[in-house]
Amino acid sequence: MRDQIILRIAAKILVGPILLFALYVQFHGDYGPGGGFQAGVIFAAGIILYALVFGLDRARAAIPTSIVTWCGTLGVLIFAGVGVVAMFMGGNFLDYGVLLYDAEHAQHIGILLVEAGVLVTVFGVMVTLFYSFAGRRRSR
Amino acid sequence: MIAAHLPAIQIVAPLLAAALCVLVPWKRVSWGIAMAGAVTAFAAAVGLLSRVLGGEDIRYALGGWAAPWGIEYRVDAVNGLVLLIVAGIGVVVTLFALTSVEREVDERRIPLFYGAWMLCLCGLLGIAITGDAFNIFVFLEISSLGTYALIAMGSDRRALVSAFRYLIMGSIGASFIVIGIGLLYVETGTLNLADLAERLPALYGERTVLVAFAFLTVGTSLKLALFPLHVWLPDAYAFAPSAVTGLIAATSTKVAVYVLLRFFFTVFGVTYSFDELSLGMWLLPLALVAIFTMSLVAIFQRNIKRMLAYSSVAQIGYIILGISFASVTGLTAATLHLFNHALMKGALFLALGCVMYRVGSVHIDALRGLGRRMPWTMAAFTAGGLSLIGVPLTVGFVSKWYLVLGALEQGMWPVAALVLVTSTLAVVYIWRVVEAVYFGEPSARADSVSEAPLRLLVPTWALIVANLYFGIDASLTTNVAGQAARALLGGAP
Numbered sequence: 001m002r003d004q005i006i007l008r009i010a011a012k013i014l015v016g017p018i019l020l021f022a023l024y025v026q027f028h029g030d031y032g033p034g035g036g037f038q039a040g041v042i043f044a045a046g047i048i049l050y051a052l053v054f055g056l057d058r059a060r061a062a063i064p065t066s067i068v069t070w071c072g073t074l075g076v077l078i079f080a081g082v083g084v085v086a087m088f089m090g091g092n093f094l095d096y097g098v099l100l101y102d103a104e105h106a107q108h109i110g111i112l113l114v115e116a117g118v119l120v121t122v123f124g125v126m127v128t129l130f131y132s133f134a135g136r137r138r139s140r
Numbered sequence: 141m142i143a144a145h146l147p148a149i150q151i152v153a154p155l156l157a158a159a160l161c162v163l164v165p166w167k168r169v170s171w172g173i174a175m176a177g178a179v180t181a182f183a184a185a186v187g188l189l190s191r192v193l194g195g196e197d198i199r200y201a202l203g204g205w206a207a208p209w210g211i212e213y214r215v216d217a218v219n220g221l222v223l224l225i226v227a228g229i230g231v232v233v234t235l236f237a238l239t240s241v242e243r244e245v246d247e248r249r250i251p252l253f254y255g256a257w258m259l260c261l262c263g264l265l266g267i268a269i270t271g272d273a274f275n276i277f278v279f280l281e282i283s284s285l286g287t288y289a290l291i292a293m294g295s296d297r298r299a300l301v302s303a304f305r306y307l308i309m310g311s312i313g314a315s316f317i318v319i320g321i322g323l324l325y326v327e328t329g330t331l332n333l334a335d336l337a338e339r340l341p342a343l344y345g346e347r348t349v350l351v352a353f354a355f356l357t358v359g360t361s362l363k364l365a366l367f368p369l370h371v372w373l374p375d376a377y378a379f380a381p382s383a384v385t386g387l388i389a390a391t392s393t394k395v396a397v398y399v400l401l402r403f404f405f406t407v408f409g410v411t412y413s414f415d416e417l418s419l420g421m422w423l424l425p426l427a428l429v430a431i432f433t434m435s436l437v438a439i440f441q442r443n444i445k446r447m448l449a450y451s452s453v454a455q456i457g458y459i460i461l462g463i464s465f466a467s468v469t470g471l472t473a474a475t476l477h478l479f480n481h482a483l484m485k486g487a488l489f490l491a492l493g494c495v496m497y498r499v500g501s502v503h504i505d506a507l508r509g510l511g512r513r514m515p516w517t518m519a520a521f522t523a524g525g526l527s528l529i530g531v532p533l534t535v536g537f538v539s540k541w542y543l544v545l546g547a548l549e550q551g552m553w554p555v556a557a558l559v560l561v562t563s564t565l566a567v568v569y570i571w572r573v574v575e576a577v578y579f580g581e582p583s584a585r586a587d588s589v590s591e592a593p594l595r596l597l598v599p600t601w602a603l604i605v606a607n608l609y610f611g612i613d614a615s616l617t618t619n620v621a622g623q624a625a626r627a628l629l630g631g632a633p
Contacts, residue, residue: 069162073255076159080152093148095204 004053011053018046026119030108036115040122047123048130056134068127075121082113146184146191147200147213150223151266153180154230158258167250171238174254178230181265185227189220193620199271207271208335214271217623221475222268222398225482229390230261232486236599237383240493244381245293253293260286260387264395273321273331273407276399280317280363283395284310287388291380302375309362309372316359317399323352324407336407344412353417356403364396366460367430370453377449382493385445389452390486394478397459401474404463405628414466423464428558430457435565439572444502447569448488451528454566455481458543458559465546471625472618473542479617480527480535483610487524487603491517494592494600499585507573509582513589518577520600525570527607530563534611538618 026039051059083094091098096110142149157177161170191198198215201207215223237257245253263283267276288310292303325331327348328339343349358369365373373393377385404413413419434454441447459481462474492502494517499506511518527534540559547556591597610617 073159073162076155077163080156080159083148084152084156087145087148092201092204093145093152094202097204 007053011049015046015050018049019043022046022119026115027112029115030111036118037122039115040119041126043119043123044126044130047127051130051134056131060131060135063127065128065131068124068131071120071124072128073121073124075117075119075124078117078120079114082110082117086110143187143191145200146187147198147215147269148202150181150184150188150227150269151213151262153177153184154258154262154265158255158262161258162251162255164251167242167247168238170251170254171234171241174237174258175231175234177258178227178234178261181261182227182231185220185223185265188215189224189620191215192217192220193623208330208332211275212271212332213269214334215269217620217627218401218475219268219398221479221620221624222395223265225394225479226261226264226268226391229387229482229486232599232602233383233387233390233490236386236490236493236596239593239595240383240497241381243497244295244383249293253290256286256289256293257384257387258286259283260290260392262286264391267395268398271333273324273333273336275331277314277318277321280314280399283392284314287384287392290384290388291376293384294379294381296379298375299379302372302379306372306376309369313359313362313369316355316362318359320352320355320359323348323355327352333402333407337409340408340412344416350417353403353408353413357400357419360396360400360403364393364400365453365456367426367434367453367457370430370434370456373453374446374449377452377489378443378446382489382496386486386489386493389449389489390482393452393456394482397456397463397474397478401463401471401628405471410466410629420464420466423460424555427457427461427464428555430454431461431562432558432565435562435569438569439565441569442504444504444507444573445489445492447573448485448492451566451569452481452485454562455485455528458539461555461559462543462546465550466629467546467549468622468625468629469542469549470546471628472621473539473546475621475624476542476614476617477539479621480539480607480610483535483603483607484524484527487600487607488521488528490596490600490603491521491524494520494596497596498589498592504573504576505583506586508576508580509586510589511578513582513586514591516597517592517600520597520604521577522570522574523604524607525566525574527611529566529570532611533608535607535614535617536611538611538614542618 022039022043025034025042026036029035047059047063086095086098087093089098096107097103098106099110100106154177157173160173164170164173188198192215200213202211202213241250241253260283263279263286266279267283270276270279288303288307291306292300324336327343327346328336330336330339340349362369377389431454434450434457438447438450438454441450459474459477462470462477494514495502495507495510498514527536530536530540540563543559544556547559
């Protein structure tokens, strides 16, 4: 699709805002609709759009497969890690209330961190799925 | 501090291990992490069970949210025993996997393999420990997804097809379960199992509750491979890598049986399930047909892994038979057999894993004359087979004993007789293998093999020794199983 100038320009304009919007959905998740899963999907959609228009190779050059796979598991570690830290600070597993000096701020930062873990994992898994399906014939 | 957090550690250790396994690029390190996760989970399970047997009611509020609103982990004698089975088998089979998996799975996929392996273990433990109906579904999906991936990694190309078939059947089962849970939630407004048990008696006449019960029963029966819903199982077991067959044969159907027990007895209550709906009348014939036909089918299998898979469906029939009596003895037999069948099938599949490692096939022709080449492996297979038949001094005998007692207690003489008669079918299919192994002429290929390495024999024999130990001194297992049976019949945990 590299010869489709309109598509190329539109995609170039859109990819940045899509990624930014993903972050908005992530950080606004505790005040309005949104959260880590949706943010992760939107972030991945930005990358997938880039890959569709500019080709898989350029997408892989920008975000290599190894990093994407890493993201898929790193998110789980962030999620479980927050829970374990809460456990060490005297609360139950995933009890964010004990993470900071007062419960309200602690709950806020706790859910944000956990949702960040979700974002990273969902992004990683979505793009991994896309890469492996799109790259099937080429890698053989 | 650690004692208070055991229920969380039970799940978090394998979950963290799953993520770390994938992150490291070295297969041995990946295995080491998996082993550490499995051992931690086992230690937690032992700690939990010993506290439960001390009379403690263990509850753990996840995230600090109190019970009916938040997710609660709750351990009593029933799931304490299931946790011990799953985690114990997990340790032994992970030990076995190190050598076996390197032979049977593509080198580059080994870290991913252990990731899926630990996810599967985490899911199975999670189903057992949680006290929340929706959480059961979530963990069920985690363990199932892990299992599908593990089966698909089998070296035979047919592994892919059987994994896909299991995926379809398993997803149908899981959606039935989630529909059932959804209907219960609509009717009662709660997902906590203990809370559900409290609210349901007032709603026994409702059709929604009846439909929820039906969906849950069918969905779970699919997962545990109750007779007409078992078609996914033989291929999945036969084509999965040896270590994977050992893990899922010994644990995943057991956990599904636990879910069934939980819903029948704790949530809906024995009066609703068995008196009002007379479930025993439905389960009893299905169990008997399963035992009889599947043992017969097993006799005609030439692939020994497949033979044992059909035998597993028959053995699940024995467990369901015990449940169908809805008496203390019947349930003791069922929970005992959960534990004992895990030991015998685990041992048998690991012995076959040793054969697979050396010979590269588990076809009956490939086994001919191996008795002289691999004496220890074949002795293990024979001992496991004897246990499967139910010979005294093995765990199989203890289960059958309680099962026959349970049948007699109900005045069901023919059923008791049938249990004994079907044991002779097990004699037939085990004897076929023993005959080929010890009296068959070795093929040229079998003549050149040597005994399996110690790293495979030690886990296999650990399970065989457990088979014999708990067969001779059954006081611990019968005590726990009896306590579990009374907890189930006594209503809410």
